[in-house]
Amino acid sequence: MNRFLICIAFVCVSSIAYTQNYVSDSSRILLSLRLQSEHDSLTQQNANEALEHYAKQLELIENEDNSLEKAQVLSNLGTVKMLLGDFPGAIVSMKKALYIYDSLGAQVRMAHQLIKLGSACYFSNLIELNVAREYFEKARSIFENKGLLEMANYSFNFVGYIEWAEGNEEAALEIHKNSYYVFDSINSIKGKAVSASDIGFTLNSLARYQEALEYNQLALKLSNELDNTFIKIPILNNIAISLKGLGDYKNALSYSNNSLSLAQEQDIQVRIAEALKTLYQINSLLGDYEKAFMRLEEYMVVTDSLTDSKYVRNLTRAEQAKEYLQKEHELKLAYAKVEAEDKLALEKASHWRNLLLTLVILLSLIAYVLYRNYRLKSSKEAVLKEKNEELERLLFELKETQAKLIQYEKLASLGVLVNGVDHEINNPLNFILGGIDGLKDIIEKGLENEDKEVAETVLSYIAIGSGRIHEIITDLKDFSNNSINKDYVACNVEYVIDNILLVLQPKIDEKTITINTKYSENLEPVLLHSGSLHQILSNVILNAIQAIEGQGEINILATIDKDMLQVVVQDNGVGMAEDVLKQVFDPFFTTRVAGQGTGLGMYISYKLTIAHKGNIEIDSTVGVGTTVQVKLPIKGVE
Numbered sequence: 001m002n003r004f005l006i007c008i009a010f011v012c013v014s015s016i017a018y019t020q021n022y023v024s025d026s027s028r029i030l031l032s033l034r035l036q037s038e039h040d041s042l043t044q045q046n047a048n049e050a051l052e053h054y055a056k057q058l059e060l061i062e063n064e065d066n067s068l069e070k071a072q073v074l075s076n077l078g079t080v081k082m083l084l085g086d087f088p089g090a091i092v093s094m095k096k097a098l099y100i101y102d103s104l105g106a107q108v109r110m111a112h113q114l115i116k117l118g119s120a121c122y123f124s125n126l127i128e129l130n131v132a133r134e135y136f137e138k139a140r141s142i143f144e145n146k147g148l149l150e151m152a153n154y155s156f157n158f159v160g161y162i163e164w165a166e167g168n169e170e171a172a173l174e175i176h177k178n179s180y181y182v183f184d185s186i187n188s189i190k191g192k193a194v195s196a197s198d199i200g201f202t203l204n205s206l207a208r209y210q211e212a213l214e215y216n217q218l219a220l221k222l223s224n225e226l227d228n229t230f231i232k233i234p235i236l237n238n239i240a241i242s243l244k245g246l247g248d249y250k251n252a253l254s255y256s257n258n259s260l261s262l263a264q265e266q267d268i269q270v271r272i273a274e275a276l277k278t279l280y281q282i283n284s285l286l287g288d289y290e291k292a293f294m295r296l297e298e299y300m301v302v303t304d305s306l307t308d309s310k311y312v313r314n315l316t317r318a319e320q321a322k323e324y325l326q327k328e329h330e331l332k333l334a335y336a337k338v339e340a341e342d343k344l345a346l347e348k349a350s351h352w353r354n355l356l357l358t359l360v361i362l363l364s365l366i367a368y369v370l371y372r373n374y375r376l377k378s379s380k381e382a383v384l385k386e387k388n389e390e391l392e393r394l395l396f397e398l399k400e401t402q403a404k405l406i407q408y409e410k411l412a413s414l415g416v417l418v419n420g421v422d423h424e425i426n427n428p429l430n431f432i433l434g435g436i437d438g439l440k441d442i443i444e445k446g447l448e449n450e451d452k453e454v455a456e457t458v459l460s461y462i463a464i465g466s467g468r469i470h471e472i473i474t475d476l477k478d479f480s481n482n483s484i485n486k487d488y489v490a491c492n493v494e495y496v497i498d499n500i501l502l503v504l505q506p507k508i509d510e511k512t513i514t515i516n517t518k519y520s521e522n523l524e525p526v527l528l529h530s531g532s533l534h535q536i537l538s539n540v541i542l543n544a545i546q547a548i549e550g551q552g553e554i555n556i557l558a559t560i561d562k563d564m565l566q567v568v569v570q571d572n573g574v575g576m577a578e579d580v581l582k583q584v585f586d587p588f589f590t591t592r593v594a595g596q597g598t599g600l601g602m603y604i605s606y607k608l609t610i611a612h613k614g615n616i617e618i619d620s621t622v623g624v625g626t627t628v629q630v631k632l633p634i635k636g637v638e
Contacts, residue, residue, distance in 0.1 A: 050080045071100035075113060078120070087124030094120060111142035115155060122161065133162045150191060153182045157195055164202060167613075173202045193222035193231055200238050209245030216242055233262045233271045240278050249286050256282060273302040425469070432466050464499070490525040491533055493558050493565060500538050504545060512551040520559035526634040528565075532608045533632070539601035540569050540616075540628045547573025547626060564614075565632045572625040581620055605630075 054077040061070055078093035094117045101109040118135030136158045143152035160175035176198040183191030196219035203212035216239045223232040236259035243252035260275035276299035283292035436459055443455045501508070501515060508515065544554050548571055557568045576584065576591075583589045587603040609616050614632035 051077070054080060067100050067104060068106075071097045071104075071109070074100070075116070078116065082116070082120050082123070087120050090120045091117065091124070107142050108146055108148070111139040111146070111148075111151070111155075114139035114142070115158070118158060122158075122165075129162050129165055133159055136162070149182070149186055150188050153179050153186075153188075153191060156182075157191075157198065160198060160202075164205075169202055169206050173199065173206070176202060189222055189225055190228070190231075193219050193226060193228070193235075196222060197231065197235050197238065200235070200242065204238060204241050204245070207245065209242045213239065213242035213246065229262055229266060233259050233266070234274070236262070237271070237275050237278055240275075240282070244278070244282055244285070249282050253279070253282050253286070269302055273299060276302060432462070436463055436466070465503070488527045488529055491528050491530050492525050493523060493533075493567070494519050496530070496533055497537060497556060497558060497567075500534065500541055504538070504542060507542065507545050511545070511548055513545065513548055514553045516553065516555045518555070518557045520557075522560045523558055524560065524634075526560075526565045526632070528612060528632060528634075532612065536605045536608050536630060536632075537567060537569075539605040540567075540630060543601065544569050544571035544573065544626065544628070547571050547575070549574060560634060561631075563634055565630075565634050567630045568627065569630075570625065570627045575622040575624050575626055576618075576620040577622055581618060584618060585616075 054073055058070070058073050058077060061073065074093045074097035078090045078097065081090035081093060094113060098110060098113045098117065101113055114135045118132040118139070121132035121135065122129065136155045140152045140155035143155060157176060157179040160172040160179065163175060164172035176195050180192060180195040180199060183195055196215050200212045200216035200219055203215065216235055219235045220232065220239065223235055236255050240252045240256035240259065243255065256275050256278045260272060260279065263271035263275055276295050280292050280295040280299055283289070283295060439459055443459070497517060541554070541556070548554070552572050555570045559566050580591060584602050585606040587600060606616055609630060609632065612632050614630065617629045618626065620626040
């Protein structure tokens with residue numbers, strides 16, 4: 001994703017808890033500053049050493065009565081875990097710190113911890129995006145109440161990332177524009193640069209290239225004022241994408257080359273891959289196929305290296321660590337200022353507070369004598385209820401996290417398996433493809449007309465099947481890397497469906513199944529990725545065949561409705577119960593006996609359909625049959 005990911009920074013200096021017997025304690029502030037200095041130094045030198053340091057420090061103070069220091073160590077430990085890619089561990093540590101800050105009434109610290117939690121949830125893909133949204137919005141509310149407008153606006157801008165990730169580009173665009181206006185009103189140069197870049201990126205994704213170019217150029221100007229290379233690199237590539245969309249390939253080439261050069265200087269592999277991909281596309285459009293092929297080869301080398309999850313985590317950690325430390329340094333003075341203002345306000349109010357405190361103590365003593373027994377009973381019941389509720393909540397969160405971690409490990413294992421299968425299958429496949437040319441020469445020289453025609457027909461089927469095997473392996477590798485970047489071509493839907501039925505004919509012949517196909521008169525070639533269309537419809541039709549036990553019927557209808565291709569596959573098979581229907585798109589879920597199904601077919605179809613901005617709807621009744629409706633845009637997507 002070409003969006004510049006910002007992992008927001010936090011410092012340890014925050015407001016001291018307000019209690020009735022408040023006493024100004026400068027030692028707490030000195031403690032926070034000492035811990036922050038250690039955090040800066042350790043994280044910059046070696047994040048793994050920082051992780052070990054905080055773990056030992058937490059063990060030493062575990063049983064000490066110093067909640068503030070414990071919360072700070074937990075917060076720093078969670079930050080380092082997030083930078084190293086251990087998102088589940090980061091979330092656990094951050095939540096513990098959040099609970100302590102909440103109990104101390106440290107609102108500003110809570111707000112920064114909430115943004116940390118939101119960022120960890122957003123980057124991890126282990127928790128629903130709505131959870132990250134809630135954290136960002138709660139942090140924004142606290143910052144606004146404390147008068148920290150710049151931090152409140154950063155929190156609001158993060159909500160735009162959530163909207164974009166959920167496919168709501170227009171909503172994301174509106175949020176980023178509003179954020180820019182606020183940053184402009186408070187003269188935050190960095191805030192304006194980040195939000196302007198986000199606006200340009202979102203407009204590019206909407207194919208509104210002229211508007212995107214204007215905002216991206218503004219973001220570049222602001223980043224030059226800041227002299228911030230890490231912000232500048234993706235902005236330069238964003239400008240190249242805008243210019244490419246406007247047909248100005250020469251200038252697009254210049255900006256993308258500049259982005260690549262800076263990314264290589266900083267050794268940011270993710271940014272290098274983005275620039276190489278853009279350069280490959282631009283050179284292809286310019287007709288310089290030799291240069292395009294060279295850039296494509298470089299891009300494949302970089303992306304192959306990025307398939308190693310540990311290497312990706314290290315790259316992400318390095319880039320985010322630099323952003324984290326830079327932002328953390330910028331915000332130290334702001335936190336100290338807030339704490340100083342709060343301290344001054346408390347000192348001014350101390351006289352009246354002491355008088356009020358005396359009165360409250362007298363009244364409390366009287367109430368204590370009169371209602372002692374009642375209060376003790378109520379207090380014990382309340383504590384017991386609170387502990388029970390806390391235990392139930394922690395148990396629920398543990399089960400939820402455990403389930404999602406299992407799913408995460410399954411997908412990671414699938415990625416390793418697919419990379420191995422790719423090499424093992426492609427080698428014999430190359431022998432088959434090479435043998436086809438040799439057979440063609442033999443046919444030309446040694447067969448009569450009738451036999452020659454039959455042999456050529458068989459060879460064409462072998463070539464089509466071999467090509468499909470190659471596409472399936474490529475698509476499966478792309479699926480394992482969560483990457484669906486395809487070139488769209490005009491696809492003959494009728495030909496695709498007929499070809500699928502030809503390939504699945506042995507499965508159909510195993511049972512007594514009647515296949516009825518109907519294509520509407522307005523069915524015209526659609527602009528989609530051919531391999532993805534084959535894969536989506538193959539999985540749906542194969543499921544319909546497998547759902548029929550013995551004799552049955554399958555009806556396939558393809559039509560164009562407005563700007564959408566609509567393919568309906570209806571069978572009179574066994575059908576699905578409601579609990580099965582709810583899990584049909586889950587990865588690795590299958591109703592087949594062991595060894596007869598992987599549980600990936602409908603999940604892959606669903607992911608490919610969503611990537612094309614389409615949709616799959618399923619209606620099923622046990623004993624009656626199942627109807628699957630696939631909708632895809634006929635003009636492709638950007």
